[in-house]
Amino acid sequence: MKILVVDDTEAILLLISRFVEALGHQAILARNGQEAIDVWRAERPDLVLMDVMMPIMSGPEAAVQIKAESGATWVPIVFVTGVGEENALADAIERGADDYINKPVNFRVLEAKLKAFGRTLDLNRKVREQSQTLADYYEHAEEEKRVVRHLMEQMVNSERLADPQFEYWLSPAESLSGDLIAAARTPGQALHILLADGIGHGLTAALNVLPLTQPFYSMTEKGYSISDILFEMNSKVRQVLPIGRFVCVALISIDEVGGTVEVWNGGMPPIQVLNAQGEVSRVCNSGNLPLGIVPSHSLDLVPERLYFKEPGFIVAYSDGLVEARNKQKAEFGLDALLATLAKSSKDSMIANVQAELSEFLAGEQHHDDVSLVVAQFGVDGLELNKAAPVETNVEKFEDISPQFSQTADCNWRYSLILSAQELRYLNTIPFMMSFVKEIKTLTHVQSDVFLILTELFVNALDHGLLLMDSKMKSDPDGMESYLAQRAERLANLQEGKIEIDLMGLKYKDSEVLKIRLKDSGLGFDWADTYNANDKSAIPSDSFGRGVTLVRALAMKVQYIGLGNEVEVYYMPPKAT
Amino acid sequence: MTPTVQIEGSVGRVILSGQFDFSAHREFRQVCESIITNPDIKEVLVDFQNVNYLDSSALGMLLLLKEKISAASKTLALVNCRDTVKQVLEIACFGKIFTIR
Numbered sequence: 001m002k003i004l005v006v007d008d009t010e011a012i013l014l015l016i017s018r019f020v021e022a023l024g025h026q027a028i029l030a031r032n033g034q035e036a037i038d039v040w041r042a043e044r045p046d047l048v049l050m051d052v053m054m055p056i057m058s059g060p061e062a063a064v065q066i067k068a069e070s071g072a073t074w075v076p077i078v079f080v081t082g083v084g085e086e087n088a089l090a091d092a093i094e095r096g097a098d099d100y101i102n103k104p105v106n107f108r109v110l111e112a113k114l115k116a117f118g119r120t121l122d123l124n125r126k127v128r129e130q131s132q133t134l135a136d137y138y139e140h141a142e143e144e145k146r147v148v149r150h151l152m153e154q155m156v157n158s159e160r161l162a163d164p165q166f167e168y169w170l171s172p173a174e175s176l177s178g179d180l181i182a183a184a185r186t187p188g189q190a191l192h193i194l195l196a197d198g199i200g201h202g203l204t205a206a207l208n209v210l211p212l213t214q215p216f217y218s219m220t221e222k223g224y225s226i227s228d229i230l231f232e233m234n235s236k237v238r239q240v241l242p243i244g245r246f247v248c249v250a251l252i253s254i255d256e257v258g259g260t261v262e263v264w265n266g267g268m269p270p271i272q273v274l275n276a277q278g279e280v281s282r283v284c285n286s287g288n289l290p291l292g293i294v295p296s297h298s299l300d301l302v303p304e305r306l307y308f309k310e311p312g313f314i315v316a317y318s319d320g321l322v323e324a325r326n327k328q329k330a331e332f333g334l335d336a337l338l339a340t341l342a343k344s345s346k347d348s349m350i351a352n353v354q355a356e357l358s359e360f361l362a363g364e365q366h367h368d369d370v371s372l373v374v375a376q377f378g379v380d381g382l383e384l385n386k387a388a389p390v391e392t393n394v395e396k397f398e399d400i401s402p403q404f405s406q407t408a409d410c411n412w413r414y415s416l417i418l419s420a421q422e423l424r425y426l427n428t429i430p431f432m433m434s435f436v437k438e439i440k441t442l443t444h445v446q447s448d449v450f451l452i453l454t455e456l457f458v459n460a461l462d463h464g465l466l467l468m469d470s471k472m473k474s475d476p477d478g479m480e481s482y483l484a485q486r487a488e489r490l491a492n493l494q495e496g497k498i499e500i501d502l503m504g505l506k507y508k509d510s511e512v513l514k515i516r517l518k519d520s521g522l523g524f525d526w527a528d529t530y531n532a533n534d535k536s537a538i539p540s541d542s543f544g545r546g547v548t549l550v551r552a553l554a555m556k557v558q559y560i561g562l563g564n565e566v567e568v569y570y571m572p573p574k575a576t
Numbered sequence: 577m578t579p580t581v582q583i584e585g586s587v588g589r590v591i592l593s594g595q596f597d598f599s600a601h602r603e604f605r606q607v608c609e610s611i612i613t614n615p616d617i618k619e620v621l622v623d624f625q626n627v628n629y630l631d632s633s634a635l636g637m638l639l640l641l642k643e644k645i646s647a648a649s650k651t652l653a654l655v656n657c658r659d660t661v662k663q664v665l666e667i668a669c670f671g672k673i674f675t676i677r
Binding site: 200 | 636637643670
């Protein structure tokens with residue numbers, strides 16, 4: 001140790017410093033309080049041995065100054081006191097001095113005290129180093145969190161979360177959330193909502209849910225079904241996360257055009273379906289393992305399907321909400337959540353749940369991430385993010401058709417022929433949409449093109465090749481058995497072919513899209529009803545709303561030959 | 577929580593108690609390690625008799641254990657699950673990949 005020895009008596013100064021040096025320490029000297037401060041400033045000794053009564057400045061005064069200047073570094077100050085200095089000494093110790101030793105100095109005691117201070121100083125240094133390391137570590141962690149938070153905000157596109165069809169609430173337990181809410185629309189305007197809960201909370205939980213966002217957005221945009229998206233998300237989670245890590249997922253698809261809601265629940269709390277009065281009409285329990293545990297092909301990815309005729313709500317939440325505990329260790333619970341929702345108007349549901357939970361917790365922090373999604377379905381006149389409404393095409397198709405009757409006049413052409421082998425597994429329409437997206441004249445009408453293509457393709461496959469009977473759908477459980485039978489026939493399909501042609505035909509300064517679809521099936525007797533160009537002539541319900549929709553969107557729908565070939569002309573409305 | 581181990585012949589029983597969450601992960605891992613490396617044990621039972629709470633990181637630990645146990649060619653079962661534990665296991669559909677008795 002480097003020890004500062006302070007005394008105005010030369011003999012004592014010499015005596016003590018020699019002794020200190022004899023013990024193997026380095027001694028530096030000062031002869032009064034002021035000098036002690038100056039030397040301390042210059043030399044920064046580890047310990048100070050100081051007389052109490054000195055000229056110019058006393059020991060206690062110098063001690064106060066040294067203590068004030070040393071800040072976080074601990075400098076032990078030991079007074080060497082004579083008899084009768086007890087008051088000054090007590091005062092000095094109160095103001096920060098550390099110990100004292102009596103005059104005449106007992107060297108055996110001084111040696112012991114120096115050893116004791118040496119040990120404490122070592123300890124002190126270690127603590128300081130560790131706390132410095134800890135502070136560095138903390139800063140580092142905070143910086144990492146900041147980056148991850150930014151990353152998550154970028155990946156979870158909050159613009160798309162602002163949708164009139166649903167409300168959400170997400171409240172992380174720490175600065176990062178392991179719960180994730182994402183939403184996007186398919187080209188056919190079906191709303192996909194993803195609610196995911198990564199294991200634990202904070203940074204690692206947040207990292208767990210990140211791999212989900214990319215397949216969710218990109219595949220939804222291309223029009224993939226939620227089963228396809230789940231397959232991909234599970235593969236991705238398995239690919240990037242270590243064993244023992246998984247993500248609970250609820251994936252919901254609301255299709256207002258088709259009047260269906262699909263729900264897939266893997267490890268999330270039961271998803272509640274409410275009627276317009278806010279009463280529970282159905283519960284979709286978790287029937288699947290969370291994502292990331294087993295390979296995608298061993299997951300059952302078929303969602304629960306609801307056909308709605310009346311408006312209602314879908315409520316999905318993470319366990320952090322119903323398990324939030326107050327001071328008395330009581331849980332908020334599902335009953336409280338449902339009761340709050342039932343008595344709320346549709347615009348105040350989330351706000352009321354927030355208020356109820358915060359009243360219940362009474363200042364207590366929730367220990368896990370809390371998330372809640374309330375989505376509406378079956379609501380008429382809901383302001384959906386549809387493309388600008390189609391302006392009626394003033395020109396009659398008959399008037400303009402001669403101008404592009406020859407296929408040679410097309411700007412571009414995209415042809416595809418699929419045989420049974422490909423049809424069994426290829427998801428054709430999403431696949432073609434990635435092409436359509438790249439055509440400039442079509443980018444703003446992707447939704448229309450998607451709907452027309454989907455309808456024509458489904459008709460060609462279901463009725464042309466698979467010989468399905470649409471009448472089945474009108475039975476009470478018809479849709480389920482229709483889909484089951486369709487899946488079975490598709491799996492066994494051995495023969496058949498579907499040709500698809502997309503053409504961009506030149507017309508004045510714009511472009512008309514011609515879609516031609518031909519299947520190798522037997523066709524149907526179209527001659528009487530189907531080619532009347534009157535759009536209000538809706539065919540009998542065997543063809544349902546699909547064809548009606550195509551007729552409403554297109555300039556002309558024309559069946560050819562046996563009825564297994566159809567041509568549709570579509571003029572994109574001017575982009576607004 | 578301090579897990580305890582009982583060995584009866586070729587069966588190793590890991591008895592858990594109280595809260596089974598991330599705070600238990602080090603002790604749980606150590607105990608499981610000792611069972612996995614014991615060549616006499618063929619069947620491992622995780623006993624939830626005294627567990628009143630289970631969270632998602634506990635589920636993660638069980639998945640890890642399952643992985644290691646099958647690598648060591650032993651069998652694994654989760655036993656004596658009470659209602660609250662059963663509920664968590666059911667929501668996660670762990671019945672599909674674990675033997676629960």
